[in-house]
Amino acid sequence: MPELPEVETVMRGLRPVLEGHQIAHVTLRRSGLRFPFPLRFADRLAGKRIDTLWRRAKYILASLDSGEILLIHLGMTGRFTVIEGGRPKNLGEFYFETAAAEVGEGLHDHVALTLENGTRIIYTDPRRFGVMDLFPEAEAESHKLLRGIGLEPLGNAFDAAYLAERFKGKAAPLKAALLDQRIIAGLGNIYVCEALHRAGLSPRRKAGTMLRKRGHDPRLDDLVRHIREVLAEAILAGGSTLQDFAHTDGSAGAFQQRFLVYDREGQPCMRCGQAIERLVQSGRSTFYCRHCQR
DNA sequence: AGAAGGCCCTGACCGC
DNA sequence: TGCGGTCAGGGCCTTC
Missing domain, CATH: 1.10.8.50 (Helicase, Ruva Protein; domain 3)
Incomplete structure (x- = not known):
C-alpha cells in the first residue's frame, strides 16, 4: 500500500541510481500493467538519459533528455529491485524472497531497465495495479492521470x-x-x-x-x-x-x-x-x- | 454535478 | 493438506 511516504522513499532510493544515467535497454515481459504500455514504449526509452526524478502525489516521474516524462505508479504491490554489480538490492516497502532462479526472471517481474553502466532495475508487481506511461513534458498538465490532482500536503500552499x-x-x-x-x-x-x-x-x-x-x-x-x-x-x-x-x-x-x-x-x-x-x-x-x- | 459502487488483480489468511 | 471464500486497496469508470 504505497502512499505518499512510501512512494517518496522509493523515489529517493532510485534517484542516485537513475539520475544522470542513460537507459541502454528495456525489456517488457508483458503488454502492460493496469493499462497497456504506451506505443513503442521500450524503443522510445532506449538511449534516453534520465535527468531528474521527482514525485507528484503517488506518482514517480522521470524527466528524460528527450523532453519526455516517464510516469510510474506502484499501484498496490509495485516495487523496484536494483542490481548493481550483480548484487540485488530491494527498494520499496515490501520485500519477499523470490524463488526465481534469477532476479528479473520471476513470474511478476514485468519490466527491466538496463543502464549504460550495467545496472539493472527490475519492476515487480504481482497485482499489476501499477502504471507506466511516457509522454511529452508539454502534456504533463493535461495528462489524464495528473490533471486535477490537489495540493501536495507537504507543500507550503497546503493549509x-x-x-x-x-x-x-x-x-x-x-x-x-x-x-x-x-x-x-x-x-x-x-x-x-x-x-x-x-x-x-x-x-x-x-x-x-x-x-x-x-x-x-x-x-x-x-x-x-x-x-x-x-x-x-x-x-x-x-x-x-x-x-x-x-x-x-x-x-x-x-x-x-x-x-x-x-x-x-x-x-x-x-x-x-x-x-x-x-x-x-x-x-x-x-x-x-x-x-x-x- | 457530486456521490457511491464496481472493477481490475493476486496473495494471504481463515474456516471447514 | 486442500480448497474455496473473503479481504486488501488506488483510481478509473459507470451508474444513480
Missing part, C-alpha cells in the same frame, strides 16, 4: 484555509474528503486514519461541518499539522529502513510499528484505552477510536 475552501458545502465524511486526490495529493487509507486519530476528529464527521461563519473550526489547523507530521515521520522511518536495506528483510517498514489505529481493531486506543473500532466507508476499512475522535 487550513485551503481545506476549508475545498470542504465548503461537502456532505461527504472527512475520511472520504481526505482520501480524495483532487483535494490532497498522496494520502491513502493508512495515513488518513492516522491523521484523523491524531487530530481527534471522527472519520464520519461531514467535511462541511469544519467551516465556521467566518473562517473555520480551529481543529482544521490541527488536522493540517497532523497530516504533515504523520507524513514527515513516515518518510523519515522509510528512509532509515532504506539505508540498511542490505541488512534487513525489509518486511516491516519502520513506521508500521507506530500505527495508533490502522489495522488495530479491538486493540486498546493508545490515548484512552478503549477498543479501536473498524467501519467501512466507501468500501474501505476505517479504523478509529469512538471516544477520542469526535
Whole structure:
C-alpha cells in the first residue's frame, strides 16, 4: 500500500541510481500493467538519459533528455529491485524472497531497465495495479492521470484555509474528503486514519461541518499539522529502513510499528484505552477510536 | 454535478 | 493438506 511516504522513499532510493544515467535497454515481459504500455514504449526509452526524478502525489516521474516524462505508479504491490554489480538490492516497502532462479526472471517481474553502466532495475508487481506511461513534458498538465490532482500536503500552499475552501458545502465524511486526490495529493487509507486519530476528529464527521461563519473550526489547523507530521515521520522511518536495506528483510517498514489505529481493531486506543473500532466507508476499512475522535 | 459502487488483480489468511 | 471464500486497496469508470 504505497502512499505518499512510501512512494517518496522509493523515489529517493532510485534517484542516485537513475539520475544522470542513460537507459541502454528495456525489456517488457508483458503488454502492460493496469493499462497497456504506451506505443513503442521500450524503443522510445532506449538511449534516453534520465535527468531528474521527482514525485507528484503517488506518482514517480522521470524527466528524460528527450523532453519526455516517464510516469510510474506502484499501484498496490509495485516495487523496484536494483542490481548493481550483480548484487540485488530491494527498494520499496515490501520485500519477499523470490524463488526465481534469477532476479528479473520471476513470474511478476514485468519490466527491466538496463543502464549504460550495467545496472539493472527490475519492476515487480504481482497485482499489476501499477502504471507506466511516457509522454511529452508539454502534456504533463493535461495528462489524464495528473490533471486535477490537489495540493501536495507537504507543500507550503497546503493549509487550513485551503481545506476549508475545498470542504465548503461537502456532505461527504472527512475520511472520504481526505482520501480524495483532487483535494490532497498522496494520502491513502493508512495515513488518513492516522491523521484523523491524531487530530481527534471522527472519520464520519461531514467535511462541511469544519467551516465556521467566518473562517473555520480551529481543529482544521490541527488536522493540517497532523497530516504533515504523520507524513514527515513516515518518510523519515522509510528512509532509515532504506539505508540498511542490505541488512534487513525489509518486511516491516519502520513506521508500521507506530500505527495508533490502522489495522488495530479491538486493540486498546493508545490515548484512552478503549477498543479501536473498524467501519467501512466507501468500501474501505476505517479504523478509529469512538471516544477520542469526535 | 457530486456521490457511491464496481472493477481490475493476486496473495494471504481463515474456516471447514 | 486442500480448497474455496473473503479481504486488501488506488483510481478509473459507470451508474444513480
